[in-house]
Amino acid sequence: MRTEAPLVLAQAGxxxxxxxxxAVAFWVLGPIAVAGALCMIFARNxxxxxxxxxxxxxxxxxxxxxxxxxxxxxxxxxxxxxxxMMLFLFVLMMVGRESSDSVLEVLRGQRLMAAVLGIGxxxxxxxxxxxxxxxxxxxxxxxxWTPEGGGAGGLARVIFQDYLFPFELTSxxxxxxxxxxxxxxxxxxxxxxxxxxxxxxxxxxxxxxYERPSPKPGPGVYATSNSxxxxxxxxxxxxxxxxxxxxxxxxxxAQLQAHRKxxxxxxxxxxxxxxxxxxxxxxxxxxxxxxxxxxxxxKA
Amino acid sequence: MNPFLAQQMQTVEAPxxxxxxxxxxxxxxxxxxxxxxxxxFVPKHQRWSGQVVLTLxxxxxxxxxxxxxxxxxxxxxxxxxxxxxxxxxxxxxxWGTLLALSVAAVLMIADRSVEPGGSFVAQAGIAPGTVQDxxxxxxxxxxxxxxxxxxxxxGGMMAFxxxxxxxxMFIALEVLSLPLxxxxxxxxxxRLLSQEAAVKYFLLGAFASAFFLYGLALLYGYAGxxxxxxxxxxxxxxxxxxxxxxxxxxxxxxxLLFKGSVGPFHTWTPDVYQGAPTPVTAFMAxxxxxxxxxxILRVLTVAFxxxxxxxxxxxxxxxxxxxxxxxxxGLTQTDLKRMIAYSSIAHAGFLLIGTMALTDEGLSGTxxxxxAYGFTTLAAFGVISLVRDSTGEATHLSAWAGLAxxxxxxxxxxxxxxxxxxxxxxxxxxxxxxxVFSAALSDGMAPLVVIALVFSAVAAFxxxxxxxxxxxxxxxxxxxxxxxxGAFTTASIAxxxxxxxxxxxxxxxxxxxxxxxxxxxxx
Numbered sequence: 001m002r003t004e005a006p007l008v009l010a011q012a013g014x015x016x017x018x019x020x021x022x023a024v025a026f027w028v029l030g031p032i033a034v035a036g037a038l039c040m041i042f043a044r045n046x047x048x049x050x051x052x053x054x055x056x057x058x059x060x061x062x063x064x065x066x067x068x069x070x071x072x073x074x075x076x077x078x079x080x081x082x083x084x085m086m087l088f089l090f091v092l093m094m095v096g097r098e099s100s101d102s103v104l105e106v107l108r109g110q111r112l113m114a115a116v117l118g119i120g121x122x123x124x125x126x127x128x129x130x131x132x133x134x135x136x137x138x139x140x141x142x143x144x145w146t147p148e149g150g151g152a153g154g155l156a157r158v159i160f161q162d163y164l165f166p167f168e169l170t171s172x173x174x175x176x177x178x179x180x181x182x183x184x185x186x187x188x189x190x191x192x193x194x195x196x197x198x199x200x201x202x203x204x205x206x207x208x209x210y211e212r213p214s215p216k217p218g219p220g221v222y223a224t225s226n227s228x229x230x231x232x233x234x235x236x237x238x239x240x241x242x243x244x245x246x247x248x249x250x251x252x253x254a255q256l257q258a259h260r261k262x263x264x265x266x267x268x269x270x271x272x273x274x275x276x277x278x279x280x281x282x283x284x285x286x287x288x289x290x291x292x293x294x295x296x297x298x299k300a
Numbered sequence: 301m302n303p304f305l306a307q308q309m310q311t312v313e314a315p316x317x318x319x320x321x322x323x324x325x326x327x328x329x330x331x332x333x334x335x336x337x338x339x340x341f342v343p344k345h346q347r348w349s350g351q352v353v354l355t356l357x358x359x360x361x362x363x364x365x366x367x368x369x370x371x372x373x374x375x376x377x378x379x380x381x382x383x384x385x386x387x388x389x390x391x392x393x394x395w396g397t398l399l400a401l402s403v404a405a406v407l408m409i410a411d412r413s414v415e416p417g418g419s420f421v422a423q424a425g426i427a428p429g430t431v432q433d434x435x436x437x438x439x440x441x442x443x444x445x446x447x448x449x450x451x452x453x454x455g456g457m458m459a460f461x462x463x464x465x466x467x468x469m470f471i472a473l474e475v476l477s478l479p480l481x482x483x484x485x486x487x488x489x490x491r492l493l494s495q496e497a498a499v500k501y502f503l504l505g506a507f508a509s510a511f512f513l514y515g516l517a518l519l520y521g522y523a524g525x526x527x528x529x530x531x532x533x534x535x536x537x538x539x540x541x542x543x544x545x546x547x548x549x550x551x552x553x554x555x556l557l558f559k560g561s562v563g564p565f566h567t568w569t570p571d572v573y574q575g576a577p578t579p580v581t582a583f584m585a586x587x588x589x590x591x592x593x594x595x596i597l598r599v600l601t602v603a604f605x606x607x608x609x610x611x612x613x614x615x616x617x618x619x620x621x622x623x624x625x626x627x628x629x630g631l632t633q634t635d636l637k638r639m640i641a642y643s644s645i646a647h648a649g650f651l652l653i654g655t656m657a658l659t660d661e662g663l664s665g666t667x668x669x670x671x672a673y674g675f676t677t678l679a680a681f682g683v684i685s686l687v688r689d690s691t692g693e694a695t696h697l698s699a700w701a702g703l704a705x706x707x708x709x710x711x712x713x714x715x716x717x718x719x720x721x722x723x724x725x726x727x728x729x730x731x732x733x734x735x736v737f738s739a740a741l742s743d744g745m746a747p748l749v750v751i752a753l754v755f756s757a758v759a760a761f762x763x764x765x766x767x768x769x770x771x772x773x774x775x776x777x778x779x780x781x782x783x784x785x786g787a788f789t790t791a792s793i794a795x796x797x798x799x800x801x802x803x804x805x806x807x808x809x810x811x812x813x814x815x816x817x818x819x820x821x822x823x
Contacts, residue, residue: 162382164315169468
């Protein structure tokens with residue numbers, strides 16, 4: 001573990017002063033990071049805010065790399081700007097860009113409080129950091145191969161040696177999550193219990209699984225009437241009962257009920273489609289019944 | 301010098317792995333992965349049989365591996381996989397308990413005779429109440445993913461009880477919880493209730509995990525390590541900030557007590573027990589409790605024994621609150637599943653008394669209590685699943701009136717189980733309470749034992765109320781029917797009843813094994 005002493009020694013001298021390149025990079029990246037953070041707060045559009053934040057994160061990642069923490073820098077860029085911010089954007093797109101633009105204050109004085117507290121905490125942080133960072137001797141660069149060094153090598157040592165088991169155990173967690181998502185979201189539409197296709201439906205209709213193979217007949221349309229309450233007529237001139245809606249109160253429906261009652265009382269087992277004699281007819285005045293009566297007379 | 305180029309290659313040695321010790325857990329996790337593959341590649345009509353054979357076979361194989369290891373185990377346990385797993389006597393006992401309980405639970409999960417097609421929904425993705433949903437009520441399929449999920453949960457529980465550091469413990473906690481959240485929402489009947497239970501359990505469970513994680517972070521800040529042994533060393537004698545230690549311990553315990561459904565962290569228990577499919581409730585009530593209290597025992601004994609004077613008062617209060625909530629609110633319940641849920645909260649209080657003792661008797665007593673309670677409650681849920689009417693299980697108390705006239709055998713079995721839960725002699729419940737309370741007495745917790753006895757008596761009242769209802773009431777004319785269980789549920793209930801009886805008559809064997817050794821304290 002301690003074989004890499006020359007590396008530490010070689011860097012110890014350079015750490016005492018900040019090299020020109022690092023200073024230039026800092027003064028370029030630092031303002032960009034701050035500007036990105038400020039623009040994120042003041043941007044009116046939520047998507048723009050997210051993009052400004054991406055810029056801040058990128059600058060921070062590069063600053064980490066300048067500080068000889070390349071692994072942390074790349075992780076910052078890959079995880080934060082790559083994964084998390086894109087997730088933010090996805091959510092924003094899903095929710096809809098417009099809905100996040102509301103400037104209505106739900107809680108009274110919320111913005112004022114947020115501003116006061118935000119400036120307060122910024123002051124506290126700045127004060128504490130300024131005090132903590134004066135007269136600090138620069139630490140020698142840490143060896144990235146030790147766990148404390150924060151490099152990929154040190155992390156690998158922690159993950160694959162000390163904490164190999166928890167690392168492997170997370171795979172169980174990921175499998176469970178994937179299986180769970182499948183269980184909760186997947187429905188097998190092509191299975192027998194799933195939704196029927198049009199073809200299946202037609203075959204099932206003619207196999208007799210449904211009440212009737214065809215749709216119900218529509219209402220009758222005549223020169224005298226095209227109301228939905230007008231019954232359709234069968235080829236023998238009688239009223240097609242399926243064409244009458246039970247939801248709509250109409251004279252023809254009432255007449256049909258009356259006709260049927262009368263026929264049932266007259267003889268058991270008689271054809272309910274057969275019409276009454278015109279002289280027995282109760283509703284001669286109505287157009288459909290009249291039409292039906294005419295049809296019967298014609299046939300006779 | 302450029303750090304990008306200066307890194308010379310170094311090898312990371314793999315940690316030493318004692319395969320013999322961890323073989324039972326490896327078998328369970330391996331079988332869970334194979335189960336997922338079965339879901340992917342085996343045709344639908346063969347999946348159920350394949351999964352049942354695989355699941356029961358793997359649990360049996362894990363049991364055999366455990367038995368083979370136990371006979372030649374090192375006396376003080378072994379720390380393996382780096383320092384993350386500690387396979388010591390309590391861990392082995394808990395593994396045995398978990399494997400035995402999960403055999404019974406898996407048998408109930410696999411049963412398809414009590415409810416045609418099993419108690420799990422055929423396709424969970426179909427929204428409840430739709431046309432497709434009404435169509436699938438008639439189907440005899442089931443979501444066979446519950447078997448690998450149950451195995452994952454079981455593996456997580458085994459890892460949890462053996463975890464030697466808080467990080468492993470946290471991940472194991474998630475591994476055991478996530479499948480349970482899912483399984484709660486897969487009931488065939490009353491699907492909205494079941495899904496509500498799953499969402500409640502998930503949200504509250506995630507919240508509790510956050511507490512655990514926060515506690516972990518504070519303890520890391522205190523001790524500079526997440527290993528239990530290092531925390532113990534740090535707490536034993538330093539001038540570090542006690543605030544971090546006790547805040548960390550408190551938050552950590554909130555997460556653990558939530559999983560053990562100890563009041564006042566119990567609020568999820570009645571709703572989830574009621575809404576989840578009954579086999580899952582049985583699995584949760586038995587196995588999760590074993591795992592959670594195994595974890596609590598290890599954390600308190602290994603890491604916080606030195607500070608026990610500071611936290612014991614708080615734990616007293618928690619135990620009393622838990623017993624009070626369980627016993628008093630249990631009295632007011634009209635639903636049997638909710639009643640058993642409150643009974644489990646009361647039992648969690650009793651268990652906590654044994655956990656607090658931190659003596660060898662306390663440890664062995666708590667382990668024995670967990671074994672006894674697990675089998676009793678599992679069989680009780682098995683019996684509850686048999687009494688049904690047209691809408692599914694008839695869990696309302698009024699439906700159970702006069703059940704003894706309709707089915708004397710079922711009423712007899714349920715009476716026996718309720719007496720065991722109440723702690724009447726000749727049952728395992730009595731022996732469990734006896735060993736736990738005597739351990740607490742010898743550790744100077746006499747007032748707490750008196751309080752516990754009072755609450756035992758209160759709790760016994762609502763168990764006996766059900767017994768009286770079953771034997772001395774007239775059955776309702778439109779009452780539920782008692783289904784004749786198939787081989788699986790019969791085996792599961794019989795296992796629970798026989799173990800309850802055996803542990804009540806001949807507890808010595810199990811007590812000896814439970815007291816065979818303490819936790820491995822090495823780091």
